[in-house]
Amino acid sequence: MQLTELVAPPTEGRVFTDRARAGLGDVAPSGRVRLDTIARWLQDAALADLLDSGVPDDGVWIVRRLRLRVERFPRMHEHVSVATWCSGAGSLVAERRSTVRGDDGGLVEAVALWVHLDPVGARPRPMPVGFEAVYGPSAAGRRVRARLRYRGEPPPDGEPAPWRFRAADLDLADHVNNAVYWQALEEDLAGDGAREPFDAEIEHRAPADVGEASIMRDGEMLWISAADGVVLASMATPDGPTVRSGISTSA
Numbered sequence: 284m285q286l287t288e289l290v291a292p293p294t295e296g297r298v299f300t301d302r303a304r305a306g307l308g309d310v311a312p313s314g315r316v317r318l319d320t321i322a323r324w325l326q327d328a329a330l331a332d333l334l335d336s337g338v339p340d341d342g343v344w345i346v347r348r349l350r351l352r353v354e355r356f357p358r359m360h361e362h363v364s365v366a367t368w369c370s371g372a373g374s375l376v377a378e379r380r381s382t383v384r385g386d387d388g389g390l391v392e393a394v395a396l397w398v399h400l401d402p403v404g405a406r407p408r409p410m411p412v413g414f415e416a417v418y419g420p421s422a423a424g425r426r427v428r429a430r431l432r433y434r435g436e437p438p439p440d441g442e443p444a445p446w447r448f449r450a451a452d453l454d455l456a457d458h459v460n461n462a463v464y465w466q467a468l469e470e471d472l473a474g475d476g477a478r479e480p481f482d483a484e485i486e487h488r489a490p491a492d493v494g495e496a497s498i499m500r501d502g503e504m505l506w507i508s509a510a511d512g513v514v515l516a517s518m519a520t521p522d523g524p525t526v527r528s529g530i531s532t533s534a
Contacts, residue, residue: 284503284521286484287350289392290370290380296421299332301365305357315356315477316389317469322349322462325381325393328365336418340411343404346461347376347429348396350484356477357389369418371427375399375407377418378427398429404456433486433517437506443497446470446507450493459491464516467498467507471520485518 292298301324309320326346333340357363363385371378376398383391401408437443446467454460464485495510505518 284519286352286482286519286521287348287394287396289350289352289394290425292366292380292382293368293370293421293423296368296419296423297336297417298366298368298421299328299335301328301331301367302362303327303365304362305359307359310359311469314359316358316361317465318351318353318477318483319462319465319469321351321353321357321383321391321393322465323460324363324365324383325349325367325395326460326462328367328381329379329395329397332367338411338413338417340414341402342408342411343400343402343456344397345400345404345456346395346487347398348432348484348486349461350394351465351482352392353477353479353481354390354392355385355388355479356481357383357385357391358387361385361387361389363389368421370394370422371425372410372414372418372422373427373429374409376427376429377410377414378422378425396427396429431486431488431517433484433519434504435488435514435517437499437504437508437514438501441499441501443499443508446496446498448491448493448496453493456490459493461487464491464507464518468505468518468520471498471500471505483518483520485516487516489513489515491515 367381370380381393452459452463507516
């Protein structure tokens, strides 16, 4: 299983740095920062970068794919910097590399593929005017595509585990926030915890709303589906054990 490449930091171009700190609501009982917290930090840094860049944009950006490579989980109270830059672009998409580095040794490398949509979030739209001038130098001509890479359907003979998305999981777009999906993997890790290094990648396939859902694992893959069976996300977890915390594998 080959996850998205983590390209090296750019030798020129824009690199934006945000700051965060791990608080009570950000950590597991062990004190390590949760995966959904890291995903939220990355989202916040991406938005802060766009606002700071001065690029005029009334469009909407959504995450298509996100890989988290955790070398060492940040811990409770640890201050972190989130350095982020554009590492590739296409006509309708852009790739964003980020490094989360803690003052006490926490280190996470991440790469996300973002799709640019029109203001109502209905249709893909080309990059905003001025995007290339600001973000092109760090991308250095590297081209990326939005093509989905992972298996889109769980095995038909698998046993799903129940899940539910809550009203508190919705964001400004009135859909379940992308960071929330990582809580399903946190549930999967609750029994044995997360080993270091830890690597996982999610592909978002459809927006989720409040209501019942399900999770199914088959080896290194995990799927999150809506109550009607529509697959909302596929997740590759090559560094994790096959069964954790009662989530079933296929027969």
